[in-house]
Amino acid sequence: MVGTAVSTTVSAAQLQLIFPHAGSAAGRFVEPLNSAMAQYAINNHLRIAAFLAQVGHESAQLTCVQENLNYSAAGLQTTWPTRFDKALAQQLARQPEKIANLVYAARMGNGPPESGDGWKYRGRGLIQITGRNNYKATGIGLGLDLLLEPQLLEFPEGAALSAGLFWQQHGLNELADERHFDAITRRINGGLNGQAERLAFYSRALQVLA
Structure with missing residues (x-):
């Protein structure tokens, strides 16, 4: 009803x-x-x-x-078990920018880790918009250039x-x-x-x- x-x-x-x-x-x-x-x-x-x-x-x-990517080593292995072995998890623990650039690389329109797209287009907004493609589409829908100013979703x-x-x-x-x-x-x-x-x-x- x-x-x-x-x-x-x-x-x-x-x-x-x-x-x-x-x-x-x-x-x-x-x-x-x-x-x-x-x-x-x-x-x-x-x-x-x-x-x-x-x-x-x-x-x-x-x-x-905005997405909280401040993961511990254990949190990285629990959240992304296929991406983080113990050594890599310990190397990147508590480094949100590096974590985002790795886990979101080459996905959702993002470039490789060195592009910085993972961090730039991390989850933002009340229903977290994530990834270059989704930022672009949302920006078109709202009449905003979210590729240039992704922080507008904050x-x-x-x-x-x-x-x-x-x-x-x-x-x-x-x-x-x-x-x-x-x-x-x-x-x-x-x-x-x-x-x-x-x-x-x-x-x-x-x-x-x-």
Whole structure:
């Protein structure tokens, strides 16, 4: 059943109820989120709740808009077991730029490690946009030159609008209307990583927006 359009905006107070650890980020993001949701038809309680739940998880409750690549040696081997043996993991541990340039090399339109593309086009935004090709496509959709200025996705407006564009382009409003929350997570994440937290945010958002 399609959600009813009770309210198409959220307040900073509602964001703080949904994301108790957001702190001042709730105030910074409330207007950009409302603008993005209006632009991309995230306009009923089911769509808004699902959208907020997903971006809340992806951004650590609106507090992180760029990918954290500060991995320990053990973390590198756990996250990318086929890319890091013990020696390489120890060599690159806690060096985010070198890690990004290695793990994202020759993927998603990126060049080789020495190009620096992996670091330049690391995950940014509320639904982390990653890789040269995705930055280019998102920039076209938003009317921004993200290849030249990738850091624009770190500002609240760019972070929120890029998430809204991704949401629309991947058909997530339609999935939200049918409450297919697992399917939404898979389209964003490729699996169901962090699903318990995503569902907790979703449940809370539905209550707050009711």
